[in-house]
Amino acid sequence: MDHGAPLGAWGEAPSGRVLDPKTEAFARARLGEPLGAPGPSETAGRGAGQTVHDNSALTPERMHALFPGVEWSLEASLRARFSRGMSYLNLMSWRAGDVVRLPDAVVFPTSHDDVLKVLAACSAQGIAVVPVGGGTSVTGGVDTPNLNTVVVCSLDRMSEVQNLDTESGIVTVQAGATGPQLESYLKDRGWTLGHFPQSFERATIGGYIATRSSGQSSSGYGRIEDLLVGAEVATPVGTLSVGGYPASATGPDLRHVVLGSEGALGIVTSADLRVRAFPTFREYSAAIVPGDFSAAARVVRALTRSPLRPTIVRASDEAETKALLTMSGPGGVLGGAFSMYMRMRRALPGSLIIVGWESESATTLAAMRAFARETLADAGTVSIGGRPGRSWVASRFLGPYQRDAMMDAGYLVETFETVVVWSAIDDTHHTLAEVVRTQLGDDSYVMAHISHSYEVGASLYFTVLAGARSDPRASMDRWRSAKAAIMDALAECGAAVSHHHGVGRDHRDFLPAAIGPVGEDILRAMKTTLDPGWIMNPGALVTRSDGQR
Amino acid sequence: MDHGAPLGAWGEAPSGRVLDPKTEAFARARLGEPLGAPGPSETAGRGAGQTVHDNSALTPERMHALFPGVEWSLEASLRARFSRGMSYLNLMSWRAGDVVRLPDAVVFPTSHDDVLKVLAACSAQGIAVVPVGGGTSVTGGVDTPNLNTVVVCSLDRMSEVQNLDTESGIVTVQAGATGPQLESYLKDRGWTLGHFPQSFERATIGGYIATRSSGQSSSGYGRIEDLLVGAEVATPVGTLSVGGYPASATGPDLRHVVLGSEGALGIVTSADLRVRAFPTFREYSAAIVPGDFSAAARVVRALTRSPLRPTIVRASDEAETKALLTMSGPGGVLGGAFSMYMRMRRALPGSLIIVGWESESATTLAAMRAFARETLADAGTVSIGGRPGRSWVASRFLGPYQRDAMMDAGYLVETFETVVVWSAIDDTHHTLAEVVRTQLGDDSYVMAHISHSYEVGASLYFTVLAGARSDPRASMDRWRSAKAAIMDALAECGAAVSHHHGVGRDHRDFLPAAIGPVGEDILRAMKTTLDPGWIMNPGALVTRSDGQR
Ligand SMILES: Cc1cc2nc3c(=O)[nH]c(=O)nc-3n(C[C@H](O)[C@H](O)[C@H](O)COP(=O)(O)OP(=O)(O)OC[C@H]3O[C@@H](n4cnc5c(N)ncnc54)[C@H](O)[C@@H]3O)c2cc1C
Ligand SMILES: Cc1cc2nc3c(=O)[nH]c(=O)nc-3n(C[C@H](O)[C@H](O)[C@H](O)COP(=O)(O)OP(=O)(O)OC[C@H]3O[C@@H](n4cnc5c(N)ncnc54)[C@H](O)[C@@H]3O)c2cc1C
Known part of the structure; x- marks a missing residue:
């Protein structure tokens, strides 16, 4: 996560996110009048001072004792940056000046052993840990849970490329590396990973793995699970190394426990990824x-x-x-x-x-x-x-900047996505578009595309636009109720909870119906095994059988 | 499993497995003189009567009470057929006339609900269950464990194709269908699964999934995990449905818990598999x-x-x-x-x-x-x-028939396989060939091929031949000690325990070193969740932390 990045926005500065005139005309015609500046955009990108509060459950003394030799910060504005992801509701909460729970501290380990130490200390003290890579989660995956003490474990200082096996075509990289960091290393040497999510500029290798990310060139290069040869994971009970082979028949494939683990089972510290010759x-x-x-x-x-x-x-x-x-x-x-x-x-x-x-x-x-x-x-x-x-x-990679501009104009802009087999694609497309229209009414616009396709089916990615409201909370409520109807409709269509955004906190309550009680028990067993104190990203992905985090 | 199949051999009858003259000449030159008939071949293929003993812990009354409405058998020769797989040691144990533990009964469920009932009954009574598909395991996966009461759950009566979604290219098939059963259904309709292991004639869909099988056309069609869209699994705690989407981002992928589960977590009752247009x-x-x-x-x-x-x-x-x-x-x-x-x-x-x-x-x-x-x-x-x-x-598909003929001539014939990344392939190939030569000496021949290749590495499949011994037990001991050295050498080379044969009982003790203690604990947690009484295929894949089954 770039600490200089603006709060509640993707773009660096308002100038980088000016609404293109034709887009503005389109929005006016379809969604109604924008809200003129100065509006909520003024707070966004400036630090949203009013949301930052200072109280932390942790003191410098306690931090020294807990995490000897590990870098950390208790600074409120830094903690604020690490308090939320990048969903529409996240971004709006900055604009609305919502007072949200901040993590009590941010730690910056530099090695696998550092991470092991951090998790052991937090585990011993019952301190919750939220792993954060790029912080681009759009499913509440990095939102600070409302618990006694919460520490963010940032992967910012772990972005080194550790090895390139040119014979095998495998790069070993620390999990905090962003897409551009890894791709520029690889390009210099004639290789590419080929993983280009729209969040490429900021998202990290660890985030890709933890959320089962899929890049825009997935038809050619595959999803992150096709690229992951092996991974090192630090957990509260020690190190888990998974994979290391092109494929194998050695029982359940534990790479697929780590893929999609969303910070709730452990922290991926490095990964072996398949790379290909750079496509000249x-x-x-x-x-x-x-x-x-x-x-x-x-x-x-x-x-x-x-x-x-x-x-x-x-x-x-x-x-x-x-x-x-x-x-x-x-x-x-x-x-x-x-x-x-x-x-x-x-x-x-x-x-x-x-x-x-x-x-x-x-x-x-x-x-x-x-x-x-x-x-x-x-x-x-x-x-x-x-x-x-x-x-x-x-x-x-410009979509997120335009999203900022649309939000600056007061419009509602959000996306959701799913995946189905081919025989269900038309029905799912129709049904979901209809649900959005019914929910959001006349001053809304819903559009969709297939961007990831497979032999047996494809993803559907919907973009939702709706008219400007001067009260940001009204826009947020509007989206909340639409989203609830969307999730119900997806389940009715037999469509997945998510194709590539993940579960996080926002989709958590919809997972049990999809995987069934036995499936849920398997997740809980994985969690209890790796994280006996349930300190890892509490509330994301999986909850205890009594519904508690 | 074809109940009329010969015992301790692949081929239907000795005539189908005559050593081709050039092969015989090659064997003579490299491995020494064969043993003339009549030899152990006489017992093999005839029922190996001496190994069949009658005592079962279960009575017809008990069977009726335990499994109402489910077909079963207590017949000794049938139980004998279900007592072992197809490894060299398995086949030799028939030829040697070894008295092995027979399962106490074989049950033949016809539906998912039948299987649920069988598992619930066995779970309540602490009766061990060994799921058997084609019985072609070469890793001791279907060997009857030496426990109080053991029931084989045969998938023989579950081989129906249930649905073909021609829009999505997905076939739904019961897990007991063999390769030829499914392929002939598909071919009639212009499709193929494209999964052709050498054991194609006998192995089943459930067996493929449970062992992470790989067919000979895997470069084009993928491994079984690439073909598995979803599966229904009956477990002692109820039904687990996994997958159903081309891909998704909904936490750990539970298909990969079922793939490689080797009968130790539950019984796959049906699967959704990707099919392709028949390659004209x-x-x-x-x-x-x-x-x-x-x-x-x-x-x-x-x-x-x-x-x-x-x-x-x-x-x-x-x-x-x-x-x-x-x-x-x-x-x-x-x-x-x-x-x-x-x-x-x-x-x-x-x-x-x-x-x-x-x-x-x-x-x-x-x-x-x-x-x-x-x-x-x-x-x-x-x-x-x-x-x-x-x-x-x-x-x-003729290899196994020739193996029978070689064994009839008294020769030792076995294969083993692994997988490594490209940068380790030469070293692994050299080292393993050398270990075999050292272990088996002058009257042996070791050869290898790559038959499954990936962008980052490939499998290595070794065939081992050695001179005839008149005492089958001498041959068995000879292989046992060679195999132990082979497994150690694989670990030293960083090569996988198996690329496609699986873990079973034979490789079980080598898995912990490969996946580490944390990985092992995840397997145990999966097992305890789905099979709290540890009744499923005890001794295969995973053991309790005290080493007990
Ligand atoms: C504008 C925009 C466009 C997007 N486009 C795409 C797209 O095209 N394709 C796509 O797949 N996604 C997309 N996303 C979603 C998001 O970028 C991905 O989920 C991405 O993989 C998250 O990476 P990150 O490093 O930002 O993770 P974070 O947001 O920091 O974390 C996401 C989750 O992973 C966990 N986590 C992070 N790092 C680790 C680690 N090292 N070990 C364990 N857990 C970890 C966190 O705890 C959290 O649960 C988009 C998001 C935005 C805002
Ligand atoms: C001559 C020969 C050649 C072979 N060639 C290949 C090859 O090319 N590629 C390859 O991958 N393998 C090969 N094998 C190994 C073997 O055929 C495969 O492992 C196959 O997948 C096993 O299928 P099966 O139905 O015979 O399973 P079985 O032998 O009956 O069982 C194997 C394991 O799976 C479990 N099991 C079986 N059915 C189910 C079910 N429905 N649900 C849950 N668990 C179940 C059993 O309990 C056991 O642990 C070969 C074996 C032989 C003897």
Whole structure:
């Protein structure tokens, strides 16, 4: 977590998050008038002074005694930075000036042994520990629980690349490294991890693993679980080393206990990750699939079921296609080119598909591209050329900045996501869009895309926009009740609680229905084994059978 | 398990397992004289009457009371069939006429609810349960433990295909279905699972899942864990349903608790498996890589690291290449063709590589083939054409029959396997071959191949042959001490306890060192949660912390 990062916002400074004029026009037309500055945006990004309070249950003396040799801080503004993640409700709580529980201290271990010591001390004293990587959780995974004493264990000082096994294609890296830190090391040496979530700029390797993250190029590179060869985990009962082999038949695969453990079982301190030759050849393209979203889903399915599948496949529904067409700024795909606009109009109504190919081999890329072109042509799609694809790739990390700008204008902006098998995709898409519309009413806009696809199904990622309210708490309540209806609808559709955001505190109550009482008992047993005092990220992922943290 | 199957042998009848003359000549030259019939082969395949004893701890009355409405048998010869798996030591114990512990009864549930009832009854009475699918375990996974009362739960009556979701490409099948049962259903409808272990003819879906099996076409289709979308599991504490999504971020992935559970946590009753369009296009080819095995491993690595990787990649070391060259019968690859023999001689010494491509698309197959040809050419390999590849594919399920014939001749024949990252492959290959040679001496032959490869590493599969002994127990002791040395050497090389055979009883004592005490405690916690009375397959996979079953 970048300590200089603004509070309650993604972007560095308000200038970096100006609403692009076409987006603003679109928002005005669909969501109603924005709120003019000065508004809540003034507090955000400035330190939100009013939310910071000083009292900590821990004193410097106690800290020295508890964590000898480990760096720490009791400073209130620093503790505030570590008190929340990046969900809409998190960001709004800054803007609303909500007084939230701060962690009592932040510790900064630098090694696996440091982390072991921190956990042993906290375990002995019954002090709760919240592991924090980039702090980009959107499911309440890093929100400070309301308990007696809470220490954040930050992975900020653990971002070293420890080894690169070029024969095996495995990098060993400390869990606190961010995407850019690892990728720049790898790129210098001709390799890539290929894991690019939209939160790439800030999220960490440990966070990826703990939440089962999936990057935007997952069709080509796989999810984080496909990249994880092995991991070192510090737990209150000692060290757990998992994996180390490409695959094995040695009982249950304990890597999959660590993947998705969300700080509730232990702290990943380093990971062995599969890397690939840096893809010197890269191409992106876009097309419109005429017809409704189900036609686009079938195209994605056909693209995904081949070994020649593209590295990136993304299909927007009609609502998102319309929005992307309108917003030509960052996040918009047309870059203002009139000819493309005309070609696109001809094919509309329809769904925008973006495909990308990355390879270190030009021949392989050509084979992949030929397969996709044939598949797209068979489906009667209208190509709109390489520019929208390139433009999407160039701006793919800009979404969060635009979110800030939309929030500055007072709009509600949030996303949710799920995953289903292909036979349930249309129903899930329809049902959820309808639920959002019913919940949020006329001054709202819901759009969706498939960005992660598999042979047997795909994720659905929804973006929800709604009109500005001058009282931030009204917007927050509005979203809270919509979200509750969304979670119920997902369960009814047989769709997963999450495809890549995780469970955290926000989805925790919906997990038991999905995994059943026996499944829940397995999680509890894992937890009790690794964390007998239940000090690890209490309230996230799993609760005791009596519902207590 | 086919109840009519011969005891202590794979083949139906001695006629089906005659040693091919060239193989016999090879064996004579390398391993010494065979033992002439009549030998132990006479007992094998005939029922090995002397090993069957009648006493069961259970009576018909007790069975009725325990398992109302469930089919069962107390018949001694049937119980004998279910008393052991298919390891060399298992097969030899039939030939030696060893009196082994028989299970007290065999039950044949037909539904998930039946299985739940069986487990509840056994749990209440402290009766041990051994789940048996095809009974092809080579790690002692189905050997009757020496406990008071032991019931085998056979999945024989649960082999129905329950659903085929053609939109999603998912088949739902009861866990007792064998490979051929499922594949023939799928083929009729234009699909395939693509999972072809050498034990395909007999092993079951539940057995695949429980042991983390890997088929011979794993490069193209993936391991069983890549195919498993979801599973229903009956446990002593009730039903556990896992998965159901292509992927998700909902905490630890409980599918990976079931995968590799080896009957020690519960009984898989049905599974949702990913299927693919039946590959109407299939081609196989072979080449010799000049130089030592490490050169061949590098070629396999290059082939595997591309999305255009072949469906099948297999590389034999020099010893295995020599043997395959000599044995032109089933299992031999040359089929006696002189021109190929000459081409092969020119390239020798070297390593035989077999590659295969399967696809429902001719274009895709062509792209894959072009990539492989280029990669093989770049490595300076000598193509020996399509025939050896086709011949290998045609005979790929015949290995076990030849093993019977070799054992009939008194020879020691066994295999062992492991998996390592690429940077450790040469060392592991050398070290293990050397250990076997040292252990078994001059009248032995050890050969190896890579048959499952991954981007970061590969499996190593060793076949061990040694001279005939007239006393079967001498052969068994000989293998036991070699195997102990092998397991130690694997650990020293950082190689896995198993790549696809599993842990069972034979490898159980080697698992703790591999997963560490914390890992072991997680397994125990899973076990205690699902099987509080520790009645499930006691002694397999995991033991209590006091070492007790
Ligand atoms: C704008 C935006 C876009 C996003 N886009 C994506 C996306 O495309 N794909 C995607 O998968 N996710 C996405 N996310 C979600 C989030 O970025 C991921 O969940 C990410 O993996 C979290 O990484 P982090 O380092 O920020 O973890 P944090 O937020 O710090 O922590 C997340 C959880 O993991 C735990 N944790 C963190 N580090 C460790 C560790 N070393 N050991 C054990 N537990 C640990 C925490 O306790 C917490 O429960 C997005 C979030 C935002 C705000
Ligand atoms: C000649 C030969 C060749 C082989 N080749 C391969 C190969 O290429 N690849 C490979 O992966 N393996 C191979 N094996 C090993 C073996 O075939 C596999 O382990 C297979 O998966 C076992 O399936 P099965 O149905 O026979 O299981 P069984 O032998 O009946 O049981 C194996 C284990 O799984 C448990 N089990 C079985 N069914 C269930 C269930 N429904 N629920 C829970 N637990 C269950 C048992 O209790 C036992 O612990 C080979 C074996 C032989 C003899």
